[in-house]
Amino acid sequence: MKKQINLLAYAMICLAAIVIALLIRSAILEKYTSNHTIAVTGLGSVDFDSDLIVWSGTFSRIDKDLKKAYAEIEKDRFIILQYLISKGIKESSIVFQSIQINKEFDHQYDDTYNLRKKTFVGYNLSQSVTIESDQVDVVEEAGRSITELINQGIEFYSASPQYFYTKLAELKLQMIETATLDANKRARILAENSGNKIGKLKRATLGVFQIVGQNSGEDFSWGGTFNTFSRKKTAHITVKLEYLVD
Template sequence: MKSITAIIFSVAIVLAAIVLGNAVINRNKHQGTINVTGLGESNFTSDLIVWEGNFSRNSSDIQSAYANLEKDRKAVTEYLVSKGIPASQLVFNAVTTNPQYRQNYSDDGRYLGQTFTGYQLNQSLQIESKEVEKVEKISREITELLNQGIAFYSQQPRYYYTELESLKLEMIAKATEDARIRAEKIAENSGSELDDLISANMGVFQITGQNSGEDYSWGGAFNTNSKNKTASITMKLVFEVD
């Protein structure tokens, strides 16, 4: 009986030694995480332009105003086609009609009501084209229509990029690689080894004008005023380290 007890006691001592030994090993093993943020950035040039403008006519007679506006529409079309814009790219919106009134006041400043003076008819057009430089040049020269008696008001062109989805994927890859390089450097400097990736979170995609000094937006900046732009995105990665 005593021998059996001695054997059990000996086994218990060995098991306890094994458990305590593992505890010391696990306690001394360095484990933790590294949190890094990588940046992906690229400059690009817009390959699509959207340009809008409008013209109007005033008359006390609505039929006369519409007839003059129709003449202006034909003249605008001929001008743009002569500049190399296909007629199929000219999108004219519906004519809007606005009654015009004159406000009347007495000599002592009392309001006396209003008098109908006629109608103002407006029409706008939009051009969407991949010939960015051509449309950009026309938007600056459109004032030539003033010589034909057409009051054409040009808006600032808007610039877009048709390969945006591919660009986003490229930026994500760049940001991820940048974050990994940063994490590896941190691990190396701390005497650790980079282990598994725990999580990855993508930041907001930002598009700003090149060298514009624009601020980033929490919801993501999307510049349409500049032809030359900069795209950027961040990736936040968390790695285990040994």
């Protein structure tokens, strides 16, 4: 009886030793596997042409008679509107802002820069106009021909146009897919060259979008770059993938 008890105890000790060994082996394998990964970065980039343009300008008149100045700027407004429409721009795309009125003074100073005389010059009335349109070519041509207004005696100051892309959301999805496929391809090549295969995806990290002018040499920024002054642009995105190695 005592011998049977000893054999049973011995068997239990052996079984416990086997279980412990299996647990240790499993832990070692898990640690080994989790520490053997391949991390790669894929790039997605695409060139595109902006499909929305925003162009603005300002015109002004100055006169000591406020009513006369207002009448003159209203006349200029009508001429500018007709000019833009004649160039093919839709009237619904043209927005005139409210008129701004400021009093202008001529200041005269003495040799010690103390104000000697302040003379009223007139009322300076200014107004801005903004065109937001998908007629990119048409608006660009109107901007290049703006001297036609200046030749009519209108003081028109044109700002640089800004360019946007209305299908940016779809473009981003396309770029993410491209960058992901690129990263996956890189990971497979690295694994095969080392005699391994990639396993499950452990982690995926999306970079920031960078939109720059084509062939502009613009620098990327940590928070992302969004160029609005180039019609033709290039968008970039990176995707970092980390795979377990089988």
